[in-house]
Amino acid sequence: MNVNTQRHGAALLWIFIASGFAGLIYQSIWTSYLGLFLGHSAYAQSLVLILFMGGMALGAWLVSRRSETLRRPLLWYAAIELVIGVLGLTFNQVYGWSTGLAYDVLFPGAGSLASVNAIRWTLSVLLVLPQCILLGATFPLMSAGFLRLRPDADGKVIAGLYFTNSIGAAAGALAATYLLVPRVGLPGTVLTAGILNILVAFAVYPISKHEPAATVATPGPKPGADSATPTLILVAAAITGLTSFVYEITWVRMLSLALGTTIHAFELMLAAFIAGIAFGGLWLSRNADRIRSPLKMVGWVQIWMGVAALVSMFVYANAFEWVGWLMRVITRTSEGYSLYNVSSGLIALLVMFPAAFFAGMTLPLLTVILLRNGAGERAIGRVYAANTLGAIVGVLLAVHILLPYIGLKMALWVAAAGDLVLGIVLLRRFASRRFLAQAPVMAGAAAVIALAASLLLVRFDPAVLASSVYRTGATTLGDTTKMLFYRDGKTASVAVYESFNQGKRNWAIATNGKVDAGLSPSLKDEPRSDESTMALLAALPLSLKDKLDEVGVIGFGSGMTTHTLLGSKRVGRIDTVDIEPMMVEGAKVLGPRVHRAYEDPRSHIIIDDAKSYFSSSRRQYDVIISEPSNPWMGGTASLFSSEFYRFIPRHLKRDGLFVQWLQLYEIDQTLVSSVLNAMLPEFNDVQAYLANSGDLILVASPHGKVPPLRDLVSRDAALREELARVGFGTLRDLQDTYALNRQGLTAFASIFPSQANSDYFPVLQLKAPESRFKRDMVWDIGTLLSAPWPITATLADLPVRPLDSTLPNKKREIASDVKLRAARELRTALVDGRPIDGAYARQGDAMQLEALRGLAKSCMLDQAPAQSAQIMISLAIETIPFLDEAANQDLWVKPVWLGNCQPSNPLVVDTLKLLAATSQHRHADVIAAGRHLLSGPESGAILVNQTSTYYVWGAMQLAAFSLDDPSVARELHAQYADKLPASVVGQTPVRMLSALATSGRSEGKDAKQAAGSR
Known part of the structure; x- marks a missing residue:
């Protein structure tokens, strides 16, 4: 071998790494694109795998027919890489045009769901298949060209190329998700792959000039070659491809239950599988030319691969303990999440790598067998085609038959049995005579032991699989949990179970371990927090519109939202769309709590992607409710x-x-802003309501204003009991959930700036998994309801409940409810001179109240002015926003608790003036009093206390907003903002008020419509 040949060979190996890198970028990005079109990433993953394998099989087969007659296969390889690159450069534009055509023209004219599905899947195939066929041609062309440079080392060449292409693919899978998509989005990532293909083409072209001439005549068998029929070798290639991809599909679903159903987890699993294949090829490249009987080796490799797959069950059974340990010991930070991903990758390697390692040997070995038997260069494409065709069957078999009908464990077991049987057959027929009796018997014994052990000793416990260990760290649902339903569906594993907490029964329905809905078995039981969300999703539209003739619901969940809606006679047809059939089957177990969703003739449950169904049905809805699972x-x-x-x-x-x-849990402020920035430009009006501390409900109108809430639910007798049970029995109960108008939502998005979440720049998909891991929580919107100033009431022009009104249901989780009860306790104690009972008021506030009462009784307010001011402001924070003007009169305007004491100290007097003005909404007086407190002679006593400064500054901002004079707000900022502590001006309620005040109130003057008029 001369120096030039060696240099060219090394260059081709590096080039093929780049080709594999680009190829897996395509696979990852096509999965994302088609996931948008097909409605679920699981369908897209399966389809892209099928097309990827099928296209490569067809491309390899086409090349196999012509390979030996091609004068310069490397030149053809370069040309194909160039075409792939050009298609990559234009893919985003072609996708946008074709899917737009589908939604706007093809789906509306389809006429039936079957026609829509046919169009959707056909279009998906046309978008991806041409490039897949071209990609399939690259391996046999590169192999043929390389073999002409190195005809003496067929095994080393084939295995070496298999390794380099696979290791590049593993790197490409990770780079796409972790590096490219976060920075340049889907369009930039697929563009990068296209550019890389073009560079590969330019790099190969000079080397192609040194290719030896084509050898038309087929060489005869080499001395000592195994005698084998090509048909059996191709069948073996197909079977091993089938089992390998059953393994991959099953492992991904298995590991998703332990590691989480996120884009990061999927790419780590994919990279682990491909890395195993790559290193199997690497080992073979170093040993292939020393293997005397490749057929016998293939037989043993199949045995080892089947045994390794069965052993992976035992490894996987421990994965939940490992993940649970990680969740307990890793710090919940961004750095911790990186460590969790690395650890997840290692767990995926432990499960997948051994069997994948042996899978990486089969294709090169089978190719070498045919090459040594004189099949010529066409053997490369034929084996590759057979292997990938088997992979297609494996994907279809796993997704549509094995997982839904026999489950994860048995799917893996059946595939392993297939490998073991194939290995025994190969050893029986092709091992040398001295092993003829021993090898198959040894292999058969190993197979029986491994199959029996895995079947008898490994149990996939549904209580473990549904434990959501990647969120909670708990490795099981517990011994007291009763599994009511567990099935592995086409897109997810669905569990419905009953648990006991302090003697109370609870039901939950979970997708891949993540609870999508929790509820109590009976209306007589205490409600769970999810019930308030599902009830409010139904109650809000029923209180906003007189009649709902057509309703669309995206996401079935427990079925409770649909069930609640159907409790009203004002509702006509409801179309509830979900993509996973097992979700609908599982929710049936919840029985009477959701029975109307199944039994009411107005209810129509559709298993489909929501966008495709809405496009094809051509219905116009009065309300569309979207309640999918969590964004990660x-x-x-x-x-x-x-x-x-x-x-x-x-x-x-x-x-x-x-x-x-x-959701407001397991998410941060910037991700909520990414949703708001996506939503607000597309709707004329958006209003926000809080079902509880963790669930936000946005109501949007595309053309006009969101109408006012009205007392319409009282007409629906079947609904009243269910809604009252979760705290929404009256119009005022619903009004209490009001959080922000469009202007407030815009302000929130402005103080937590974020790129809008987009299909092509998927901010949520990429960043939400980390927020989930860090246990982030967006408290900011809830704190606005319990802030020291009536921000929400001002936005909605909604007065506080008067003293003589009924208090809200104690079962509610509205942020302001406890504050309202505590404010009434504090007022009663101060005004009536009674001791505070402390049922709701905090102990610290009770102590402050006693201190203020003592200072007033002894007329010592002037002697300790700073302390007096701080105590009054602290109590004002807990009372003024939650009491109406009349209730605040004898508390702060003419404070009866002062008795005969009339303070004269300027600080005490100015503080009382500020509190009187804020309690009566005299906005100009608030600003005047605030200026005096912040810049007068006694300002140091205020500024030294952060709570006092915080209250005074926020009161001034709210007053400026209420006056609808942005110039006042800007003037206040110029005068005071730099002098105030960062801990004051940096808090969310103050930042929100500042953003509102500087933009003016005119923009949100119609907000009161959303919460209902006075």
């Missing part, structure tokens, strides 16, 4: 994107409303 779950983030919010108004009537659930 696979395929869900696209239901919170700009493109989705642009799509929805097309399917609403002119006065239709869109209702969106958005």
Whole structure:
């Protein structure tokens, strides 16, 4: 071998790494693109795998027919890489044009769901298949060209190329998700892959000039070659491809239950599988030319691969303990999340690598067998085609038959049995004579032991699989949990179970371990927090519109939202769309709590992607309610994107409303802003309501204003009991959930700036998994309801409940409810001179109250002015926002607790003036008193206390907003903002008030419509 040949060979190996890198970028990005179109990432993953394998099989087969007659296969390889690159450069534009055509023209004219599905899947195939065919041609062409440079080392060449292409693919899978998509989005990532293909083409072209001439004649068998029929070798290649991809599909679903259903987890699993294949090829490249009987080696490799797959069950059974340990010891930070991902990758390697390692040997070995038997260069493409065709069957078999009908464990077991049987057959027929009796018997014994041990000793406990260990760290649901339903569906594993907490029964329905809904078995039991969310999703539209003839619900969940809606006779047809059939089957177990969703003739349950169904049905809805699973779950983030919010108004009537659930737990402020920045530009008006501390409900109107809440639910007798049970029995109960108007939401998004979540720049999909891991919580919106100033009441022009009104249901989780009760306790104690009972008021506030009462009784307020001012402000924070003007009169305007004491100290007097003005909404007086406190001679006593400064500054900002004079707000900022502590001006309520005040109130003057008029 001369120096030039060696140099060219080394260059080709590096080039093929780059080709594999680009190829897996395509696979990852196509999965994301088609996931948007097909409605779920699981369907997209399966389809892309099938197309990827099928296209490569076809491409390899086409090359196998012509390979030996091609004069310069490396030149052809370069040309194909160039075409792949050009297609990559234009993919985003072609995708946008074709899917737009589908939604706007093809789906509406399809006429039936079957036709829509046919169009959707056909279009997906046409988008991806051409490049897949071209990609399939690259391996046999590169192999043929390389073999002409190194005809003496067929095994080393084939295995070496297999390794380099696979290791590049593993790197590409990780780079796409962790480096490229976060920085340049889907369009930039697929563009990068296209550019890389073009560079590969330019790099190969000079080397192609040194290719030896084609050898047309097929060489005869080499001395000592195994005698084997090509048909059996191709069948073996197909079977091993089938089992390998059953393994991959099953492992991914298995590990998703332990590691989480996130884009990061999926790419780590994919990289682990491909890395195993790559290193199997690497080992073979170093040993292939020393293997005397490749056929016998293939037989043993199949045995080892089947045994390794069965052993992976034992390894996987411990994965939940490992993940649980990680969740307990790793710090919940960004750095911790990086460590968790690395650890997840190691767990995926432990499960997948051994069997994948042996899988990486089979294709090169089978190719070498045919090459040594004189099949010529065409053997490369033929084996590659057979292997990938088997992979297609494996994907289809796993997704549509094995997982839904026999479950994860048995799917893996059946695939391993297939490998073991194939290995025994190969050893029986092709091992040398001295092993003829021993080898198959040894292999058969190993197979029987491994199959029996895995079947008898390994149990996939549903209580473990559904434990959501990647969130909670708990490795099981517990011995007291009763599993009511567990099935592995096409897109997810669904569990319904009953648990006991302090003697109370609770039901939950979970997707891949993540609880999507929790509820109590009976209306007589205490409600769970999820019930308030599902009830409010139904109650809000029923209180906003007189009649709902057509309602669309995206996401079945427990079925309770649909069930609650159907409790009203004012509702006509409801179309509830979910993509996973097992979700609908599982929720049936919840029986009477959701029976109307199944039994009411107005209810129509559709198993489909929501966008495709809405496009094809051509219905116009009065209300569309979207309550998908959490945004970090696979395929869900696209239901919170700009493109989705642009799509929805097309399917609403002119006065239709869109209702969106958005989690506030396991998410941070910037991610909530990414949803708001996606939604707000697409709707004329958006109003926000809080079902509880962790669930936000957005109501949007594409054309007009969101109408006022009205007392309409009282007409619906079947609903009253269910709604009252979760705290929404009256109109005022519903009004209490009001949080922000459009202007307030815009202000929130401005103080937590974020790029809008988009299908093509998937901020949520990429960043929400980390927020989930860190246990982030967006308290900021809830704190606005319990802030020291009536921010929400001002935005909605909604007065506080008067003293003589009924208190809200204690079962509610509204942030201001406890504050309201505590404020009444504090007022009674101060005004009536009674001791505080402390049922709701905090102990610290009770102590402050006693201190203030003592200072007033002894007329010592002037002797300790700073202390007096601080105590009064502290108590004002807990009372003024939660009491009406009349209740505040004898508390702060003419404070009866002062008795005969009339303070004269300027600081005490000015503080009382400020509190009197804020309690009566005299905005100009608030600003005047605030200026004096912050810049007068006694300002040091205020500024030294952060609580006092915080209250005074916020009161001035709210007053400026209420006056609707942004110039006043800007003047206040110029005068005071730099002098105030960062801990004061940096708190969310103050930042919100500042953003509102500087923008002016005129923009939100119609907010009162959303919460209902006085």
